[in-house]
Amino acid sequence: MGQQGQGPRVALLGFSIECNRFAPPAGRDDFACRCWLEGEAILADARSPTPRALGEMPGFVADMDAAGPWRPLPVLLAMAEPNGPVEQPLFATMMATWRRGLEALRGEVDGAYCVLHGAGLTTELDDPEGALQALVREVLGPGVPLVCSYDLHANVSDAMVRHCDAFVGYRTNPHLDMRERGAESARLLRRLMSGTRTHLAFRRLPIVAPTVSLLTARGPYAEVIDLGQELKAQDPRILNVSVMGGFAYGDTPFNGLAVIVTATERDAAEALADTLADAAWERRHRFVAHLTPLEEAVRRAKESPVPLVFADVADNPGGGGRGNTMFLLEAFHTAGVRDCLVGVIHDPLLAGEAHRLGHGARFIARFNRPQGTLTAEDPFSRPFAAEAEVAALSDGQVTGRRGIYAGTAMRLGPTAALRIGGITVVVISNRTQCADPAFFEHLGLDIGAARAVVVKSRGHFRGGFDEFFGHDQVVEVDCPGLTSPILSRFAWTRLPRPVLPLDPETRWDGGRGEAAPVGSAA
Incomplete structure (x- = not known):
């Protein structure tokens, strides 16, 4: 892995904003007043008792620090409060910063960790997270393990699954497990850097749930998440189970409740993804708003x-x-x-x-x-x-x-x-x-x-x-x-139709939305 005695070399970067298609665009000030950190400032913030960043990066860094020597290679971590789509020139500036930083590290990286939200937009792109992950792959190559963590409101694109070796989503809403998911990402990355290979199974359902129906203490979403964790505990081949509720207001072509299973064997991942997708579909009529x-x-x-x-x-x-x-x-x-x-x-x-x-x-x-x-x-x-x-x-x-x-x-x-x-x-x-x-x-x-x-x-x-x-x-x-949460009040332009609860006639055939990551085991 890394140079002897110094531990693995890990690139650190992130882009986290939840974007509402109907809200005014987000600019540089929206990130500056929340969290725009470059280089060593990322580490200083992560190790601070009161960081500006939300918990994923602090959790990742703390777990890596506790595990032994390592060489963090921080690039850019940009976070903002939820907003409208990010102004494209600003995102282009971010992409240029990530590219420069990663190119300077080319050949010197053993693994990479990205803090992502999954419901980002720009004024030109529906999938900026997928674009960032593709950039990481382009520069670092398919052999460098990449772990990405996501908010459970992510709208999951094929690219977001295809370009990572482990997909880690929040399991709590309200979000109380961000540090834990960062620490889990660190543990998974260490396994990947030690030679573990993964397969990711991916299912997306035609359910665009109102946000108020996505609590995890009770209700249909909680039941599917809990089932996933119960079944994961019974099978050591399963490394992570993430059930993404999605974010309706992103209004993307890939909106929809999604299941992503990361495992060491294809059959285990695919079977569990099918089980959880079926469980979500059985509960489809309960994803409604009661105001x-x-x-x-x-x-x-x-x-x-x-x-x-x-x-x-x-x-x-x-x-x-x-x-x-x-x-x-x-x-x-x-x-x-x-x-x-x-x-x-x-x-x-x-x-x-x-x-x-x-x-x-x-x-x-x-x-x-x-x-x-x-x-x-x-x-x-x-x-x-x-x-x-x-x-x-x-x-x-x-x-x-x-x-x-x-x-x-x-x-x-x-x-x-x-x-x-x-x-x-x-x-x-x-x-x-x-x-x-x-x-x-x-x-x-x-x-x-x-x-x-x-x-x-x-x-x-x-x-x-x-x-x-x-x-x-x-x-x-x-x-x-x-x-x-009354979704019929919005003029949707990109949302896949038909979807529940907007279209009561919606049907689903249980189809497979598989996207295996680059470099994963076939």
């Missing part, structure tokens, strides 16, 4: 005998939503809901105004002023104004406490808590979803004392707020927005 109408949510906020958390699932920044629609806030305010927290609203102009006015100031808070965040690409972010008092201010430098952001350095930008009647609204400058209690708590707000909490999040808030709200205290509200 609460806005009027009913207002009533429950006022009358519930127990505290409730209201998820604004249609305006989830974790799926490309702008994080600033006013439907829930305006309805709760008009109805006189009290003892309520709302967060987090993305409105840099309003947050900046609150900072200029100072703590205790009273003013008319104008959300979504036309010269600010209201754009033609986002018809849902309409203005709303109300009398407000500045209750608290912060610089938005927060370390996540629980769930997906636990231990992660988050940059919310200038942040303000505004008291509007009986509601306190947290306004931030850098868009992100409200998945961590720290986003409220760092402003001195007491979640436990609130009777109602509104979160701009689809599901990750469950991993952060479950110490306050049980499953039966969660209300998923049906409002307009870029991430509405």
Whole structure:
């Protein structure tokens, strides 16, 4: 493998963004404010107690460090909050950076690890992850083992499976296992560098599931994932089982729930992939959205005998939503809901105004002023104004406490808590979803004392707020927005049709979508 006494030489790179076809494009600033790391900065961040990157790279590096000497060869790790498609010139710049870095390492690499999301887009490409993996193969050659880890919302293309030797997907939603999947990737890569050869079996089904139906604590998706792990444990030939729920709003030709099995023998991989694909198809009619109408949510906020958390699932920044629609806030305010927290609203102009006015100031808070965040690409972010008092201010430098952001350095930008009647609204400058209690708590707000909490999040808030709200205290509200789980509201242009649940007549013949990786055992 590597030079004697120095351990294996491993290239490190990554591209992670979940792209909503219907949201405005993502630019360099979207990556810069979240995570753009080159060279040794990748390692420094991964080994930090509060990294900017999500958990895969820190988990991989920690496991490699613990296993013995190795030579990390970091190139570029680019991560951004979910957004619209990445501007193609920016992605071309990334590709050039990865190419230069990999070409400088040609012939000096024993293995490579890519942190990927799987639901990326650019303004020109449907499959940027596949393009990056093809680049790795082109430069390093088919003999260098490549392990890739993915979010479980990946829309899996043939290229994404064909160009890697091990495919590692998250198994939890909310995502609580990112570090574990990074560590698993490290273990798999060490096996591959020691001579293990793999076969990948791949099945894609005509099921484009609403995101709210893809939880892993319960429900049809959880059952298929659990079955996969149960069967994997019974067969040492199976190295990894990944069941990808997909991301509907990517609107790609390869959308669809997918099963990928990595194994040391073809027959084992193919048989298990068939079993799990059949199990998913048997549950196909359960992948549906059940939402609460806005009027009913207002009533429950006022009358519930127990505290409730209201998820604004249609305006989830974790799926490309702008994080600033006013439907829930305006309805709760008009109805006189009290003892309520709302967060987090993305409105840099309003947050900046609150900072200029100072703590205790009273003013008319104008959300979504036309010269600010209201754009033609986002018809849902309409203005709303109300009398407000500045209750608290912060610089938005927060370390996540629980769930997906636990231990992660988050940059919310200038942040303000505004008291509007009986509601306190947290306004931030850098868009992100409200998945961590720290986003409220760092402003001195007491979640436990609130009777109602509104979160701009689809599901990750469950991993952060479950110490306050049980499953039966969660209300998923049906409002307009870029991430509405009611898929019939979108004008699909690339989605393969027919698919469930959009097309009730959809049939599936159990066909095989096999794509064996370059260099794998035949």
